[in-house]
Amino acid sequence: xxxxxxxxxxxxxxxxxxxxxxxxxxxxxxxxxxxxxxxxxxxxxxxxxxxxxxxxxxxxxxxxxxxxxxxxxxxxx
Amino acid sequence: xxxxxxxxxxxxxxxxxxxxxxxxxxxxxxxxxxxxxxxxxxxxxxxxxxxxxxxxxxxxxxxxxxxxxxxxxxxxxxxxxxxxxxxxxxxxxxxxxxxxxxxxxxxxxxxxxxxxxxxxxxxxxxxxxxxxxxxxxxxxxxxxxxxxxxxxxxxxxxxxxxxxxxxxxxxxxxxxxxxxxxxxxxxxxxxxxxxxxxxxxxxxxxxxxxxxxxxxxxxxxxxxxxxxxxxxxxxxxxxxxxxxxxxxxxxxxxxxxxxxxxxxxxxxxxxxxxxxxxxxxxxxxxxxxxxxxxxxxxxxxxxxxxxxxxxxxxxxxxxxxxxxxxxxxxxxxxxxxxxxxxxxxxxxxxxxxxxxxxxxxxxxxxxxxxxx
Numbered sequence: 001x002x003x004x005x006x007x008x009x010x011x012x013x014x015x016x017x018x019x020x021x022x023x024x025x026x027x028x029x030x031x032x033x034x035x036x037x038x039x040x041x042x043x044x045x046x047x048x049x050x051x052x053x054x055x056x057x058x059x060x061x062x063x064x065x066x067x068x069x070x071x072x073x074x075x076x077x
Numbered sequence: 078x079x080x081x082x083x084x085x086x087x088x089x090x091x092x093x094x095x096x097x098x099x100x101x102x103x104x105x106x107x108x109x110x111x112x113x114x115x116x117x118x119x120x121x122x123x124x125x126x127x128x129x130x131x132x133x134x135x136x137x138x139x140x141x142x143x144x145x146x147x148x149x150x151x152x153x154x155x156x157x158x159x160x161x162x163x164x165x166x167x168x169x170x171x172x173x174x175x176x177x178x179x180x181x182x183x184x185x186x187x188x189x190x191x192x193x194x195x196x197x198x199x200x201x202x203x204x205x206x207x208x209x210x211x212x213x214x215x216x217x218x219x220x221x222x223x224x225x226x227x228x229x230x231x232x233x234x235x236x237x238x239x240x241x242x243x244x245x246x247x248x249x250x251x252x253x254x255x256x257x258x259x260x261x262x263x264x265x266x267x268x269x270x271x272x273x274x275x276x277x278x279x280x281x282x283x284x285x286x287x288x289x290x291x292x293x294x295x296x297x298x299x300x301x302x303x304x305x306x307x308x309x310x311x312x313x314x315x316x317x318x319x320x321x322x323x324x325x326x327x328x329x330x331x332x333x334x335x336x337x338x339x340x341x342x343x344x345x346x347x348x349x350x351x352x353x354x355x356x357x358x359x360x361x362x363x364x365x366x367x368x369x370x371x372x373x374x375x376x377x378x379x380x381x382x383x384x385x386x387x388x389x390x391x392x393x394x395x396x397x398x399x400x401x402x403x404x405x406x407x408x409x410x411x412x413x414x415x416x417x418x419x420x421x422x423x424x425x426x427x428x429x430x431x432x433x434x435x436x437x438x439x440x441x442x443x444x445x446x447x448x449x
Contacts, residue, residue, distance in 0.1 A: 006310065008229060008301055008303075008310075009226045009227065009229055010226070045255075046251055046253070046255050048250050048251060050312040050313075053310075053311065053312050053313060054312070054313050054315070055249075055250065055299075055312055055313060055314050055315055057249075057315055057316070057317050057318055057321075058318055069301075069310065069312060071231075071250075071299075071301065071312070073203070073224070073250070073251040073255055074224035074225060074226040074229070074230070074231050075200075075201060075202055075203045075206060075224055075226075075255075076112075076201055076224055076225045076226045076266070076268060076273075077109050077111050077112055077113045077114070077198075077199045077200050077201035077223075077224060077225065077273065
């Protein structure tokens with residue numbers, strides 16, 4: 001299954017790819033573990049996922065070609 | 078109503094005198110008169126909002142001017158709210174402008190917020206942002222949130238019910254306040270001057286939309302803006318499942334919340350000092366002074382003996398052992414130095430005396446720039 005990744009702010013420096021091909025992973029919990037294994041720095045920052053423009057509040061199933069946004073908090077003003 | 082001043086928006090279809098009157102009746106509070114706050118203030122004052130409050134205890138510094146274009150070079154060193162009041166009053170003398178020359182704290186927030194219908198958060202640190210979020214949630218005040226980093230901005234509206242009666246707050250996005258140093262701020266990360274200009278103007282836009290009822294405000298949505306490719310990506314926010322976080326449910330609980338260093342509760346063993354104490358400590362034998370600002374930050378200190386350890390490399394510095402008994406940290410405004418002091422305190426506990434210079438180099442600029 002191919003997932004499109006959209007990384008914001010500091011996350012874009014950590015996750016350097018725009019697509020992932022995840023076989024055997026079907027939900028956002030699985031995707032998180034996959035990304036944190038591939039990009040260990042991700043474990044040290046806070047971030048929120050959104051699937052197809054809807055914020056993820058609990059484990060959400062993924063479909064082929066879904067867009068997953070990965071958003072960190074910003075504090076600057 | 079000053080029909081000539083507001084003519085161009087009065088003749089707008091779907092706006093007119095009804096909307097203009099709503100603006101005149103509105104009371105808006107802007108916290109942080111910085112990159113985001115300045116443009117928001119300028120447009121809101123110009124648009125004819127009846128009463129505008131602004132909260133900021135900071136003074137204008139030279140490194141503000143590339144993005145805070147309400148200020149001029151001659152304003153450097155002056156209180157932001159004083160300069161802003163004067164200039165905004167010249168822009169539109171019909172607006173009631175209230176200046177609060179302090180930072181927002183747990184003790185002053187509820188009292189100030191209660192006098193306004195709409196709160197705009199243009200601060201630059203997580204401590205204030207979580208404090209403001211919680212105070213707004215407690216008082217059920219609509220909150221316009223925005224923040225910037227690098228070339229990107231975020232914008233959202235909280236505490237207003239959408240058509241389905243659903244309300245969200247910032248903790249539905251990020252339930253727990255990030256730790257110090259986890260997310261870089263503008264001083265460490267840099268910022269292109271136009272970015273807060275764009276996002277701050279968007280904040281004013283959302284305020285005008287909310288007040289007058291035109292268009293679709295960003296309720297329960299977070300807009301992500303990237304100026305490098307002019308892309309906008311808007312995400313719908315839903316409430317977190319129960320028990321993900323706890324908001325204060327009354328004033329007492331709010332006062333007992335812990336937002337961390339620079340707002341209210343300070344780590345017990347880190348002592349914030351003023352310039353007199355700083356001078357005394359300098360004279361002591363076993364004192365190490367550490368400037369945690371990045372190497373490009375100015376003014377360069379005129380001190381004869383100090384060490385520069387920028388926050389960006391502070392983590393690795395923590396592995397080294399410090400011989401001196403007294404450690405004094407300083408930075409531009411005394412916020413990063415306090416964070417660094419807390420980290421050192423975690424390492425050394427009560428074995429060392431650890432201090433942070435309150436107000437930083439900017440507050441005591443004369444001391445640090447005059448030749449000894």
